[in-house]
Amino acid sequence: xxxxxxxxLEELLGSPTPRAxxxxxxxxxxxxxxxxxxxxxxxxxxxxxEGNCDVSPKGDPPGFTHVIDDRTIAIPERPGNRRADxxxxxxxxxxxxxxxxxxxxRETLRxxxxxxxxxxxxxxxxxxxxxxxxxxxxxxxIDTIFxxxxxxxxxxxxxxxxxxTPEALPTHANLVKSVQDTPETVEELxxxxxxxxxxxxxx
Numbered sequence: 233x234x235x236x237x238x239x240x241l242e243e244l245l246g247s248p249t250p251r252a253x254x255x256x257x258x259x260x261x262x263x264x265x266x267x268x269x270x271x272x273x274x275x276x277x278x279x280x281x282e283g284n285c286d287v288s289p290k291g292d293p294p295g296f297t298h299v300i301d302d303r304t305i306a307i308p309e310r311p312g313n314r315r316a317d318x319x320x321x322x323x324x325x326x327x328x329x330x331x332x333x334x335x336x337x338r339e340t341l342r343x344x345x346x347x348x349x350x351x352x353x354x355x356x357x358x359x360x361x362x363x364x365x366x367x368x369x370x371x372x373x374i375d376t377i378f379x380x381x382x383x384x385x386x387x388x389x390x391x392x393x394x395x396x397t398p399e400a401l402p403t404h405a406n407l408v409k410s411v412q413d414t415p416e417t418v419e420e421l422x423x424x425x426x427x428x429x430x431x432x433x434x435x
Contacts, residue, residue: 255378259302264377267341269295270334274307276370277329278321278347288318297332298355303374305343306350308359308366311433319370322347328372331380336391338382345372364435 235241260268273291290296290307298306322328326348332341350369359366389395401407405421408414414421423429 256376257378258376259374260299260305260377264341265299267332267334268297268299268305271332271341272296272335273333275331275333276307276318277331278318279325279327280321281324284321286317286321292361296359296361298358298369300355300371305372305374306353306355306359307370307372308361309368309370310361310364310366310435319349319368322349322370328370330372338385338391340380342376342378342380343372343374344376345374347372362435 235244257264272294273289274297275287275289277285277287279285290309292308292310296308298308300306326346328345328347330343330345332343348371350371351367353369353371356365356369359369385391402410403422404425405418408421408425409416409418416424
């Protein structure tokens, strides 16, 4: 049976606990700043004006997210594939959802807000990594912020190395070749995606 109403959904799931209802904040506290200072990875969720969605991973050394003030943060952009799907979305619809991870921790820090793109600001010099200053930063004005519970990570055992089976999937080069009609051979793709080569374009 398909759920088609809020009342049917709430009847199925039940009511949230008071702690779950009241955990939202509208600005960073000291614990949030500590979390951002230790997080090397964030997922950025966006949608365009028609509701088409995108989730983009962003990663850098821990603490890469710059705290401008208690209501504003900035995420530096590093070299990528230049599709910029999320950035196109933000130009049409500024609302974003962020999930910050700290390796080994089962909670996540969630931030919802409105984003804008900047190419310069006085704090850009603080975003330099390995001598490279970002050409763009995603600035997020915070609407809500809260810690998300541990259950998804407990169920998935995400941080348990004994459950990891990366070798169960083909190499990235083989995956690319299987889903794209590329002129390169698998061997050429293996050389291109080799960590020693691919890492040259990180910054």
